[in-house]
Amino acid sequence: MDAKELIARRVALELKDGDLVNLGIGLPAMVTRYLPPNIDVFFQLENGLIGLAPLPHPGLENYFLGDAGGALVSSVPGACAFDSAFSFGLIRGGHVDLTVLGGLEVDERGLLANWMVPGKMVPGMGGAMDLVTGCKRVVIAMIHTAKGKPKILKKCTLPLTSARRISLIVTELAVIEPTEEGLVLRELAPGVTVDQVVEATEAKLIIPSAIPEMKLAA
Amino acid sequence: MHKVIGLTEAVEMIPDGATLMIGGFMGVGSPHRLIDELLRQGRKDLTVISNDAARPGVGVGRLVDAKAIKRLIGSHFGTNPEIGRQMIAGETILDLCPQGTLAERIRAGGYGLGGVLTPTGIGTVVAEGKRQIEIEGKSFLLELPLSADFALIAAHRADYSGNLEYALTSRNFNPIMAMAATTVIAEAAQIVPVGVIPPDDVITPAVLVDHLLEREKLNGR
Numbered sequence: 192m193d194a195k196e197l198i199a200r201r202v203a204l205e206l207k208d209g210d211l212v213n214l215g216i217g218l219p220a221m222v223t224r225y226l227p228p229n230i231d232v233f234f235q236l237e238n239g240l241i242g243l244a245p246l247p248h249p250g251l252e253n254y255f256l257g258d259a260g261g262a263l264v265s266s267v268p269g270a271c272a273f274d275s276a277f278s279f280g281l282i283r284g285g286h287v288d289l290t291v292l293g294g295l296e297v298d299e300r301g302l303l304a305n306w307m308v309p310g311k312m313v314p315g316m317g318g319a320m321d322l323v324t325g326c327k328r329v330v331i332a333m334i335h336t337a338k339g340k341p342k343i344l345k346k347c348t349l350p351l352t353s354a355r356r357i358s359l360i361v362t363e364l365a366v367i368e369p370t371e372e373g374l375v376l377r378e379l380a381p382g383v384t385v386d387q388v389v390e391a392t393e394a395k396l397i398i399p400s401a402i403p404e405m406k407l408a409a
Numbered sequence: 410m411h412k413v414i415g416l417t418e419a420v421e422m423i424p425d426g427a428t429l430m431i432g433g434f435m436g437v438g439s440p441h442r443l444i445d446e447l448l449r450q451g452r453k454d455l456t457v458i459s460n461d462a463a464r465p466g467v468g469v470g471r472l473v474d475a476k477a478i479k480r481l482i483g484s485h486f487g488t489n490p491e492i493g494r495q496m497i498a499g500e501t502i503l504d505l506c507p508q509g510t511l512a513e514r515i516r517a518g519g520y521g522l523g524g525v526l527t528p529t530g531i532g533t534v535v536a537e538g539k540r541q542i543e544i545e546g547k548s549f550l551l552e553l554p555l556s557a558d559f560a561l562i563a564a565h566r567a568d569y570s571g572n573l574e575y576a577l578t579s580r581n582f583n584p585i586m587a588m589a590a591t592t593v594i595a596e597a598a599q600i601v602p603v604g605v606i607p608p609d610d611v612i613t614p615a616v617l618v619d620h621l622l623e624r625e626k627l628n629g630r
Contacts, residue, residue, distance in 0.1 A: 236578060237508065238434040238435075238437070238578045238581050239434075239577075239578045239580050240578050253577065254437065255437065255438070255565060255576035255577045255579040256437070256576075256577040256578050257434065257435055257436075257437035257578055258578075259435075260435070260488075261434075261435030261436065261437070261463065261464070261467075261488065266577065272575075272578065272580060274512075274575075274581060274582070274583070274584045274612075275460070275508070275509075275511075275512040275581045275582045275585065276512040276513060276515075276516045276585050278509075278512075279512050279513070282509060283509050283527065283528070283529060313487045313489070313490065313492065313493030313496070314486065314487070314505055315461070315483075315484060315485035315486045315487045315505060316484060316505065316507050316508075317461075317484050317485035317507075317508050318484070318507070318509065319507075320507040320509075320510075320529045320530055320533065320535065321507050321508060321510070321529045324528050324529045324530075324531075325509075325528070325529070350533060351532060351533045351534075352533065353529075353531075353532065353533065354531050354532025354533065
């Protein structure tokens with residue numbers, strides 16, 4: 192299993208029956224492939240839909256229905272469409288149960304930076320700042336390091352996405368929960384040791400006496 | 410009242426340097442015929458308020474390709490490398506705001522509000538230079554309204570009077586932009602007789618639409 196699949200499988204277990212869920216583009220969008228059985232969840236598109244579904248077949252594209260990355264998609268029976276102000280009312284107003292986003296950096300305070308690399312990346316926070324500020328739970332799905340360098344830092348060096356602490360970090364090595372006291376190492380990926388996680392992390396980790404193995408299926 | 414206007418005539422109303430709101434999200438729900446005609450007529454120095462710049466060759470990205478935009482106000486430009494190049498070269502000014510804030514600033518512009526208070530952006534670079542207001546122990550940023558000379562709107566269906574109905578995610582910023590500009594020009598994929606769109610399905614009432622673009626000619630007819 193590659194690293195991204197492992198992360199997506201673990202994140203999928205965070206989805207609960209009846210949740211309204213918003214997935215970021217890239218790795219977070221892979222979560223739809225590994226949904227636990229027997230739960231109904233609704234996926235929101237920030238560009239104005241509850242009830243995202245994959246495109247049934249090439250050639251059946253509907254040019255009035257795209258996802259937040261601009262790809263043409265489909266909708267489930269019972270879907271609902273709305274304008275951008277309403278869509279962000281859902282997000283900012285706390286009506287979205289869970290958002291899964293990628294991360295460039297997360298720090299000891301549980302603060303996220305994921306929208307700008309000054310001088311390198313064309314900037315744009317899109318919906319990220321509203322999602323992190325307003326959704327009930329914010330899960331960050333990301334590869335633990337970038338080119339061997341830690342992304343979980345003492346303090347973010349990049350511009351922050353929000354002043355609100357995120358709920359959970361899921362990487363290919365571990366599940367880490369930001370708390371009032373600091374970052375708590377909650378789960379280890381199969382075959383991964385505490386030392387490996389500490390080695391790949393700049394931030395101080397709170398390490399409980401017993402740490403379960405990361406579950407990858409319900 | 411007759412509102413139908415030809416494509417050439419519609420775009421001739423828009424001067425160089427105008428401020429335009431352009432509907433659409435990554436090109437879905439953008440007024441593609443109006444954008445093409447802006448390019449054909451060589452309009453320049455535009456200030457454009459639009460969620461994103463799509464990709465080169467797509468939607469608002471076509472105006473970027475033609476260097477027709479002097480200032481762009483939106484939430485996400487990462488999908489268009491050309492706008493990044495123009496920003497770094499100092500050719501185009503980018504004003505970024507969070508997507509929900511952009512939607513609310515446009516809504517405020519159209520709804521007669523003096524601004525909106527949002528928690529989004531508190532504690533980030535977005536808050537720099539803005540008033541921060543405490544309400545019942547919570548911090549909010551005061552974000553100011555946006556308005557424009559013209560709104561270029563794309564609808565799924567219009568009726569002859571200019572009532573507009575939208576489809577799926579092509580609705581996005583179109584209905585709020587139709588409230589926030591001095592002159593509203595709408596293009597619709599279909600135009601149907603008055604009464605065909607049920608009252609409950611009209612999202613943008615005809616009274617907001619100043620000009621309805623004539624039907625696209627098929628096979629030159």
